Amino acid sequence: MPENSTDVVVDTLTLRFVGEDEDGTELHELRASHVAEVLLGLVGLTSDFEKAGVFNDEGLANSEVLVRPAQEGSFLIEVVRIITDNLGALPAVGVALGVPTLSQVIWWATKSARADVRDYERLDNGLVKVYWQDDTVDEIPVEAWEELQKRKRRRKSQLRQIMAPLSDNRVTSLDVAGTPENDVEAPEDIPEPEVFVLSRDDYNAVKPDDExxxxxxxxxxxxxxxxxxxxxxxxxxxxxxxxxxxxxxxxxxxxxxxxxxxxxxxxxxxxxxxxxxxxxxxxxxxxxxxxxxxxxxxxxxxxxxxxxxxxxxx
Missing domain, CATH: 2.40.50 (OB fold (Dihydrolipoamide Acetyltransferase, E2P))
Structure with a gap:
């Protein structure tokens, strides 16, 4: 790593897979193949939205997704997205304005897969107000909105990977929580869903078109x-x-x-x-x-x- 570089933790994403084993005890393990798919899906989804400029304005290089050791108790996957770049370039990160978190991207991507858009309008603050056909409304950064219109088959495949454990009958739901770290705040105009739950219906909704x-x-x-x-x-x-x-x-x-x-x-x-x-x-x-x-x-x-x-x- 160059001497004038530093690490900036952008946000932490926690995925909690809820369910019971056959003996009725709380779920504490997942199939290794499913965990591998979860991580591959997260890396692919993050890469696409980062290239689209969703997480930063200047397209900083060397963003990386890391995994922390699992905590005891429920089966948790804690993912950290880190940007490594020259110290002199750090002001371009735009921490004052805030950037969307991984959990927000997963929320928007899943929403776009299961609900059609009824209407939308571009706002003066750089956000797009989206009216979904399920009578809900989201305000999404224009870069994220434009990326949601592209690569829809690949997006479903990535979400399918992230939710892969839901194909296991023991797993009933996936709790998703996002937590910005190091004083990196989400934009004030974009409310961060503290925790949202994905079910097997969501898993079915992102079944790729070729399936x-x-x-x-x-x-x-x-x-x-x-x-x-x-x-x-x-x-x-x-x-x-x-x-x-x-x-x-x-x-x-x-x-x-x-x-x-x-x-x-x-x-x-x-x-x-x-x-x-x-x-x-x-x-x-x-x-x-x-x-x-x-x-x-x-x-x-x-x-x-x-x-x-x-x-x-x-």
């Missing part, structure tokens, strides 16, 4: 054709149990009969063989209906026409 669960099931169901698109067979609608669903029709023989003038009434009841493709992405489920074959149809009650079988699809 997608897909499955299909096949059913036979009676339905009515509530909307027909002669030009696009992927834009039909079928009505079952009083609910209309968009559906794609792949039964070429049935489509040919429709094109040839098959009269379809809204009250007609069709027997359909359907494939339902379900995709679970970031904890949200969407389903797509595909009509593989129209087995038969009949007129509604009161009509004299019998059930009409239809030819197998080609």
């Amino acid at each position: 997608i669960d897909e499955n299909s099931e096949f059913i036979e169901v009676e339905a009515q054709m509530s909307a027909i698109d002669f030009d696009d067979p992927t834009r039909w609608k079928v009505k079952t149990d009083g609910h209309s669903r968009s559906a794609a029709v792949e039964d070429s023989a049935f489509l040919a009969r429709v094109a040839a003038g098959l009269a379809i009434r809204k009250s007609d009841i069709f027997r359909l063989r359907v494939r339902i493709d379900t995709t679970v992405k970031n904890g949200r489920s969407t389903s797509k209906w595909t009509v593989l074959h129209v087995e038969s149809y009949r007129r509604a009650a009161g009509d004299d026409e019998p059930t009409t079988p239809l030819a197998p699809s080609a």
Whole structure:
């Protein structure tokens, strides 16, 4: 280290993983692989936001994330972010104005992953007032706001790593606390959440986009054709149990009969063989209906026409 250099502790982050072991005792150990992921995620997240100028105005070099020895009791991970730079450059740190802490960055990043933005406005003090769709509001430094709009897949991966122990059924929550040290104060305009809690729902919310669960099931169901698109067979609608669903029709023989003038009434009841493709992405489920074959149809009650079988699809 150069003779005219010094260490400045910017802030301390404490992560407390809460839960119980199988025997009911308080959680006191985590899988080593999960702890490694936590630290990798923290280093990656810190690096991105530091390069964006979130923690300082002058882009000081040699910022480093360190880990302190664990304390006895609950399983704690205490992380310290230290900036090492020439003594003459230290006034550029901007300690008088304050800088965001690691816990604030984790809070904003997690919030942006689980809640969409309803609106925002840039304030005269260099902050961005963000109105989330869950009816909460945060004031975020413009550099942090701009970084939150970038590298969203990587951001989710970093948060996923930080919350990795929540994939263990023994771990029920993660308490996050930030404590500025060495008289380095957070900006007055940005309230520091003393402690906030992340749950398994938050862990699921930051599931990377490339981690997608897909499955299909096949059913036979009676339905009515509530909307027909002669030009696009992927834009039909079928009505079952009083609910209309968009559906794609792949039964070429049935489509040919429709094109040839098959009269379809809204009250007609069709027997359909359907494939339902379900995709679970970031904890949200969407389903797509595909009509593989129209087995038969009949007129509604009161009509004299019998059930009409239809030819197998080609």
